[in-house]
Amino acid sequence: MEQKECDFSPMKAELKEHLQKLIADMQQSLERLDNESQCLLGRFEQIRREFAYIESTAASYYLNCYLSSFTDKYLDISIGVQHLSQRRHGALIVIQRNDGLDSLITPGIPVGAMLTYSLMESIFFPGSPMHDGAVLIRANQIVSAANVLPLASVFVGEEKLGTRHRAALGLTERSDALVIVVSEETGKASFALNGKLYPLSTGGTM
Structure with a gap:
């Protein structure tokens, strides 16, 4: 793109x-x-x-x-993350950029559908068969769901990380992918890039 x-x-x-x-x-x-x-x-x-x-x-x-350089659906991603954060629905969202990810991700369930925030939210609805694992987004499509990512170490500094955050860091340490995480415990959202986590504001449009 x-x-x-x-x-x-x-x-x-x-x-x-x-x-x-x-x-x-x-x-x-x-x-x-x-x-x-x-x-x-x-x-x-x-x-x-x-x-x-x-x-x-x-x-x-x-x-x-x-995001805007790699998908036209960045507003759908933003809205979806806000809703997931407000409802405390845990989520792990991978946006593929330049690097191929096939060798790094254990594939889950193929989706192959145009990205919308409502589809993304339904995938991460608690109890959904695809809510565990990561959604993979390439350009304007949700390629697959329930993907398994490589994990980073348990701790970053003195902070102990949950599985979703470890997965986000693990993939971004090995590729240029961008990974968004929503914590189901706190509802807080963050994104990982180049092996670092950054907190996101979800009070309004991101």
């Missing part, structure tokens, strides 16, 4: 706005540091929350940039 220029202006504008606010808050904290009567611990906690929000918003922005 032809490489596209990344242009998600509203999301970029929001990211700039929050970064500017964070810079202003940090500057204000720096000025207040000389005032010994004011404790800044609560303000640091607020800055930490702002930074976490900015990180997840930035991850959503770049995720759409990465």
Whole structure:
């Protein structure tokens, strides 16, 4: 698929706005540091929350940039991930990019259907015969479901990972694939690329 220029202006504008606010808050904290009567611990906690929000918003922005070059259905993926996250339906979604994945993935159930968010959500509905394992997306199609991915190590740093996150990292350590994970325990969504995990914002359109 032809490489596209990344242009998600509203999301970029929001990211700039929050970064500017964070810079202003940090500057204000720096000025207040000389005032010994004011404790800044609560303000640091607020800055930490702002930074976490900015990180997840930035991850959503770049995720759409990465996806738009390889599928025209990135909005369907975004909507589907939001719904899965809200319902706490665990999911593992592989988007193939340049590298072939046949030698890395244990094949599951062929699907061969045009990608829609409703189809993706139905695959990961709890109790569905295809909800375990990963969906493989190539261009605008769901190629297969219930695929098994290679696993990374149990820990990243001091954090113990669940099977879905280990699978996401395991595949992205070995290929340029992008893998989206939704945790059924927390509903939190993230994506893996080049062996690293990034949290996603699912409060609105990603």
